[in-house]
Amino acid sequence: METKVCTWCKREFPSTNIYYFRRKSANDGLHRTCKECEGHEFIQPNLKAKQGYKICYKCKREFPATFEYFTKNIRGDDGLQPQCRSCRGRDRHRKVVPKSNKDGYKFCGKCLREFPATTEYFLVYSKDKLQKQCRECMGKSFKHPIEVKTCRVCKNTFPATREFFYVNRSILLGACKKCTNLKRYPSTKKYLLSADAKKHQKDKMKEWRKSNPDKLQVNRVKRRTLKRGLPSTFTVNDWHKCKEHFNGKCAYCGYEGALSQDHFIALSKGGEYTKNNIIPVCGNCNTRKNNKNFFEWYPKQEFYSKKREQKILKYLNYDKKTQCQQLTLSI
Numbered sequence: 001m002e003t004k005v006c007t008w009c010k011r012e013f014p015s016t017n018i019y020y021f022r023r024k025s026a027n028d029g030l031h032r033t034c035k036e037c038e039g040h041e042f043i044q045p046n047l048k049a050k051q052g053y054k055i056c057y058k059c060k061r062e063f064p065a066t067f068e069y070f071t072k073n074i075r076g077d078d079g080l081q082p083q084c085r086s087c088r089g090r091d092r093h094r095k096v097v098p099k100s101n102k103d104g105y106k107f108c109g110k111c112l113r114e115f116p117a118t119t120e121y122f123l124v125y126s127k128d129k130l131q132k133q134c135r136e137c138m139g140k141s142f143k144h145p146i147e148v149k150t151c152r153v154c155k156n157t158f159p160a161t162r163e164f165f166y167v168n169r170s171i172l173l174g175a176c177k178k179c180t181n182l183k184r185y186p187s188t189k190k191y192l193l194s195a196d197a198k199k200h201q202k203d204k205m206k207e208w209r210k211s212n213p214d215k216l217q218v219n220r221v222k223r224r225t226l227k228r229g230l231p232s233t234f235t236v237n238d239w240h241k242c243k244e245h246f247n248g249k250c251a252y253c254g255y256e257g258a259l260s261q262d263h264f265i266a267l268s269k270g271g272e273y274t275k276n277n278i279i280p281v282c283g284n285c286n287t288r289k290n291n292k293n294f295f296e297w298y299p300k301q302e303f304y305s306k307k308r309e310q311k312i313l314k315y316l317n318y319d320k321k322t323q324c325q326q327l328t329l330s331i
Contacts, residue, residue, distance in 0.1 A: 002014070109132035113134065231273070255285075260280075264316055277316070
């Protein structure tokens with residue numbers, strides 16, 4: 001058998017159309033380069049498929065000889081194309097839509113779900129025929145009948161939607177909105193509307209914040225510490241005792257007025273929200289200190305005093321030499 005060397009990869013192959021493409025203008029009637037160098041595979045000769053199966057001419061894979069994997073070809077011996085559906089530019093093989101065993105039911109041609117063969121789930125194609133795909137696959141929602149719910153208080157029927165019933169954990173309440181509002185505020189009628197009830201709640205929250213500033217401050221700082229995963233056992237009573245210990249003055253400068261809670265070790269550096277880490281401080285000193293080290297920052301200030309420093313360290317059980325906290329163990 002005659003052979004030929006590929007001009008690109010320098011390999012020698014038999015000079016047949018299995019390894020080279022044909023070319024009329026060439027002397028030997030074949031290309032100079034082999035099929036692999038041109039980006040194609042060599043044809044495997046004498047491939048035989050099983051009974052009821054067929055091998056794709058392009059990808060050489062074996063599939064069942066049905067319309068699921070091959071398109072129609074009237075001229076072919078078996079009535080199928082030589083290439084499979086994926087090689088002919090279709091990524092997926094055709095889905096076979098099953099027939100439902102139930103009377104009055106039908107499978108969707110796209111999602112293969114079974115629905116009642118009615119206009120609630122399928123669009124109308126002609127006078128008596130329905131579409132092959134369901135409403136959701138066609139980009140439209142199902143026409144479900146509107147559910148109705150009766151209020152357990154007034155016994156009136158309403159559509160089972162959020163317009164007429166409040167929701168608790170994705171479940172509709174038993175009473176309608178009007179009855180629930182009357183139950184919350186039975187003395188007056190101006191709270192029938194939900195908007196008015198929300199305004200009333202906002203006003204109550206504002207009054208509570210003004211009357212309980214200490215509780216609000218403690219709750220806010222607790223939330224911040226819990227987000228960082230640090231222990232937070234400081235309470236409102238601890239805050240009152242802390243202010244009494246320092247005579248209602250700033251622990252750093254001795255200012256008398258509005259006081260805020262300062263972390264001796266900052267939250268950003270792992271400071272806890274406990275008795276042994278909170279000091280009453282004015283707003284000016286709190287912003288100045290920020291997250292600095294107390295033993296480096298406080299001696300440089302103009303209002304520095306040894307008495308106040310000793311009082312702070314005694315309250316927090318700190319040693320100035322070691323700059324560590326001495327914990328008292330209760331046995």
